[in-house]
Amino acid sequence: xxxxxxxxxxxxxxxxxxxxxxxxxxxxxxxxxxxxxxxxxxxxxxxxxxxxxxxxxxxxxxxxxxxxxxxxxxxxxxxxxxxxxxxxxxxxxxxxxxxxxxxxxxxxxxxxxxxxxxxxxxxxxxxxxxxxxxxxxxxxxxxxxxxxxxxxxxxxxxxxxxxxxxxxxxxxxxxxxxxxxxxxxxxxxxxxxxxxxxxxxxxxxxxxxxxxxxxxxxxxxxxxxxxxxxxxxxxxxxxxxxxxxxxxxxxxxxxxxxxxxxxxxxxxxxxxxxxxxxxxxxxxxxxxxxxxxxxxxxxxxxxxxxxxxxxxxxxxxxxxxxxxxxxxxxxxxxxxxxxxxxxxxxxxxxxxxx
Ligand code: TXA
Ligand code: MG
Numbered sequence: 001x002x003x004x005x006x007x008x009x010x011x012x013x014x015x016x017x018x019x020x021x022x023x024x025x026x027x028x029x030x031x032x033x034x035x036x037x038x039x040x041x042x043x044x045x046x047x048x049x050x051x052x053x054x055x056x057x058x059x060x061x062x063x064x065x066x067x068x069x070x071x072x073x074x075x076x077x078x079x080x081x082x083x084x085x086x087x088x089x090x091x092x093x094x095x096x097x098x099x100x101x102x103x104x105x106x107x108x109x110x111x112x113x114x115x116x117x118x119x120x121x122x123x124x125x126x127x128x129x130x131x132x133x134x135x136x137x138x139x140x141x142x143x144x145x146x147x148x149x150x151x152x153x154x155x156x157x158x159x160x161x162x163x164x165x166x167x168x169x170x171x172x173x174x175x176x177x178x179x180x181x182x183x184x185x186x187x188x189x190x191x192x193x194x195x196x197x198x199x200x201x202x203x204x205x206x207x208x209x210x211x212x213x214x215x216x217x218x219x220x221x222x223x224x225x226x227x228x229x230x231x232x233x234x235x236x237x238x239x240x241x242x243x244x245x246x247x248x249x250x251x252x253x254x255x256x257x258x259x260x261x262x263x264x265x266x267x268x269x270x271x272x273x274x275x276x277x278x279x280x281x282x283x284x285x286x287x288x289x290x291x292x293x294x295x296x297x298x299x300x301x302x303x304x305x306x307x308x309x310x311x312x313x314x315x316x317x318x319x320x321x322x323x324x325x326x327x328x329x330x331x332x333x334x335x336x337x338x339x340x341x342x343x344x345x346x347x348x349x350x351x352x353x354x
Contacts (some may be wrong), residue, residue, distance in 0.1 A: 013172035028142030040180030046149030072148035077140035087311035186307035208334025251336035268328035269354035293321035300333035
């Protein structure tokens, strides 16, 4: 649903902006005035508001339909700005900043009192990210404030990786959308909790625990709820994981997420068997009058899978398929693990093994 150049606001309620300097200035003014602007980052599109303005942040929760205990990531444009948000920069935090910023890594650190509770969902920690996307950096710079930005989708829907996805979910609910390029990474940033003894990945992303370990020279673990969710499925494939069965440390990880409109099923196992089973299930369902969309990535094409996964879910929804069948990726690979985290959630942990 990306509009051709030159017919900017045709049929749209929300202001559509380009990445030109003038438009970035306009967007920055909206943020400074307490408004909401969706903008591209290298991971997914974000829905931005002044992170230090409680009313603006409250509007973000409302526009997304997001539970208010689910904290936001605060985006900055210079590494030194993290000092406004946290009193504590350990050598490990500094090493991660040096190695991975700007980029798709979010650091959870102790928060300073000036960061509003509403931004952090009442937690005494704050999640901070310095994105790599130039448009995002220009916007934060021009706004002259840190920008709180969850993914720019309605709560529960797949994250948006293209401006058209944002229009579909949030047109009429926010003040402006900056129409930039499609997102390079395609899944959200890695979130790592730096407040405990052992750095802990709360949300997997393309920067893997192994890459973090290499940068700081010590052990980094995945939050046990990430593995538990997986093991739970293994123990009880018929029932999947109940939303309240496990207690992740990252509040956002407990909600039903990324769900397409269609019913979704993941098929896992040896590749040829998976292909055959998907083919069988597709034919069977089509005979019964259901339209079926298939998501099957090339073997070991983890980066491509990350890039395409949310876009494919949204495209299949637009086609109006009744059912989506996806082939599981190997989650022995760190990026595969990150994509599988999203795939299993979008399928509501509905999985069959062959
Ligand atoms: O790539 C990204 O991170 C994108 C772009 C826009 O930057 N943003 C994004 O935001 O994915 P959101 O709100 O959709 O996801 C933020 C995640 C949630 O799972 C949230 O619970 C977690 O980060 N989070 C935020 N603050 C936290 C904190 N203080 N402690 C633990 N988890 C936190
Ligand atoms: Mg999100």
